[in-house]
Amino acid sequence: MKILILHTFLALLLLLIPAGALYFFEPKKLVRFLMVIGRMAAQLLALCLLVWVLIRVDSVWLSMAWLVAMALGGSWLVLKRCELKGRAMLPAVALGLFLGVFLVGMWLLAVVLPVKAFDVRWFVPVMSLLMGHSVSMLVRGLSTYLSAIQTDKEHYEFLRGNGTPHFKALQPFMRSALLAVVQPTMVNLSQLALASMPLLLVGLLLGGLTPVNAFAMMLFMTIGCISASVLVLGLTILLTDKKVWSFSENL
Numbered sequence: 419m420k421i422l423i424l425h426t427f428l429a430l431l432l433l434l435i436p437a438g439a440l441y442f443f444e445p446k447k448l449v450r451f452l453m454v455i456g457r458m459a460a461q462l463l464a465l466c467l468l469v470w471v472l473i474r475v476d477s478v479w480l481s482m483a484w485l486v487a488m489a490l491g492g493s494w495l496v497l498k499r500c501e502l503k504g505r506a507m508l509p510a511v512a513l514g515l516f517l518g519v520f521l522v523g524m525w526l527l528a529v530v531l532p533v534k535a536f537d538v539r540w541f542v543p544v545m546s547l548l549m550g551h552s553v554s555m556l557v558r559g560l561s562t563y564l565s566a567i568q569t570d571k572e573h574y575e576f577l578r579g580n581g582t583p584h585f586k587a588l589q590p591f592m593r594s595a596l597l598a599v600v601q602p603t604m605v606n607l608s609q610l611a612l613a614s615m616p617l618l619l620v621g622l623l624l625g626g627l628t629p630v631n632a633f634a635m636m637l638f639m640t641i642g643c644i645s646a647s648v649l650v651l652g653l654t655i656l657l658t659d660k661k662v663w664s665f666s667e668n669l
Contacts, residue, residue, distance in 0.1 A: 489516035492553040510657040518650030555647035562598035
C-alpha cells in the first residue's frame with residue numbers, strides 16, 4: 419500500500435505541467451481544471467469498485483441491472499447534449515440504447531466469440547465499450563436529425579401533402595442523421611489505429627492473448643461499435659418519433 423501511495427504521488431506530480439501552464443497563461447481555468455481532475459478520479463474509483471462488486475457477485479440479474487442503469491445514464495446525457503428539456507423522451511431513448519447495445523453485444527458474445535454471454539468478465543467490458551461509443555454517436559445523430567427537421571419541416575409537409583407515407587417522408591432526415599454517425603466513424607478509424615487501438619491491443623496482449631487473437635478481438639469490437647451505433651440511432655428515432663414531432667411543433 420505504501421508503494422502504491424508513493425507511485426500515485428509521483429504520477430500526480432505530472433499535473434504540475436498543465437497546472438503550471440494554466441497558472442501562468444489562464445489562471446481562471448486552474449480551479450476548474452483541478453475540480454475536473456478530482457471528479458474524474460472519484461468517478462474512476464467508483465467505477466472500479468462497481469466493477470469489482472459485479473465480478474465478485476457474478477449475477478446475471480445484477481449485470482442486467484447495471485446495463486439498464488448505463489442506458490438510463492446515457493440517455494440523460496444524450497438529451498442534455500441535444501438540449502432536449504423534460505423527461506418525456508428519456509424512457510424511449512434509454513430503451514433504444516439498451517436494445518441496440520444488448521442485441522449487438524449478445525451477438526458478439528454468444529455467436530462471434532463465442533463465450534459465456536453473461537460471464538461478467540466478458541459482459542461488462544463488451545457492453546461498456548458498445549454503450550460508450552453508441553452514446554457519443556447518438557448525440558451526433560439525434561442532434562442532426564432534430565436540426566434537419568427544424569430547418570426543413572416544409573419539405574416533410576410537402577411530401578406528406580402529396581400522399582407520401584410518414585416514414586418515407588422522414589428518409590431525408592434519417593439519411594442526414596445516419597451520415598452524421600457514419601462519417602465521423604470513418605474519419606476516426608484511421609486515428610484510432612494510431613492512438614487508442616494500440617493501447618487496447620497492449621492490454622489484450624498483456625492479458626495473455628496471442629497477436630492473432632488480439633487482432634480478431636479488436637476487429638470484432640470495432641465492427642460491433644459501428645453496428646451498435648447505427649442500430650441504436652435507428653431504434654431511437656423510431657421510438658421517439660411522436661415525441662420528436664411534438665417537440666418540433668412547440669419550437
